[in-house]
Amino acid sequence: MTTPAAPHTPHGTPHAPLLHVRGEATLEVDPEIARISVSVTARGRDRHTALDDLTRRNATALDLVKSYGDAVEHIATGALSITPELAPHGRGERIRTYHGHVHLTADLTDFTALGELTTRLADLDLTRVDGPWWHLRPDSPHHRDARRQAVHEAVRRAHEYADALGTTVAALIELADTGTQGGPRPRSAFDRRTIRMSATAQETETAPEPLDLEPQRIHLQAEVSARFTMVPPHL
Template identity: 35%
Template sequence: MERLPIVVATGEAVREVPPEQAVVSVRSESKGRSRESVLERLTQRSAAIAAVLDQFAAAVERRESAGLHIRPQLKRRGEEVLAYHGSIATEVIVTDFTVLGDLMLKLGAEELTTVSGPWWRMRPGSRAGADVRQAAVTDALEKAGEYAAAVGARVDRLVEISDVLSGGGFGVGGGMMRSMAAQDSQSLELEPELQTVQATVKVTVTISEPTLPGA
């Protein structure tokens, strides 16, 4: 059986969509003469942070402890401990952006607490990725049809679809990052940054026998 000609075409799609999540980092610190006193204060501050997050439970999708650190401060010479420094970090994922500013202000008002963020992002496995991949496939097939029509043929059969780049990838933007400690500001307006979602795919198709000019 005669083998049909093959056409390979690349399709692309890019969309700008609203973010689905905002990531906020919260770090509380403590310093004391004993390890035990530092741990006790960190425990109290962690409980205070948890109480604030409980007030915004409907807006918070997930909260995770991101690390506890305690280190001794030694004298310049020798091993005598002058003090202990400690910190505990929490990562918070927020999905209701209307209260995000209020949440960050309340977290930042806690004693010796630093709040950083937000970092805007799409949800892992977001539907936006699937939509942009489908658009890229459509673009590739349209190009393949144009190539076939240019030689008097038509697309006959799809052979393969493959990603050229990581399909449905989410562009990483700088976002809006703030770092704040306790402050008196009463309001904080945050504008979510649009996220770039993109995909590039390659399709391979067979086409009917071409009809070339002058053939």
């Protein structure tokens, strides 16, 4: 005959005092990914011209990013828009011009190529570059290391509290992951400013010098909540 399980006692009992502790860990690690955002713009007096220019400039930006090969881990095209601008005066809905926008994002793992690519993108006509933002991969081993350290910290604290009462930890009742975070949203290397350049071959004779971008270290935090029972202390 199976012995029924002991009833759950969330507050503990005199024979099995409950000890509730937290374990925390903070790591400072190097980023694994640099993400940049590229916005390409076109403008024309008719929709067809604006769309053609946008298609050409988008292809130029994509080809430039793809030319860096394995340095670029991922590239994606985001929102596309073609918007008419109405004339400010006159009767009726007379369209003065069309504005086209397309947004790209690229993730780089080779930070030595980052400054050069960012500068070359920003040197394209009517192109805006934001970033970089520094990230860890979702499956980065740094996340696991932070969680393990948080668990070890919880166990250490439990033994310290039990020792202060002249007793020992008996059993683990519950372990809860209360969150692993990469700190606040990574700050842009440009301090949230934007590189905007609209240079043509007639305006510049030589390519600009590549930006020197230093990776920003990431503060990774993990926290667990643990409950233990203790051997009843003699108070």
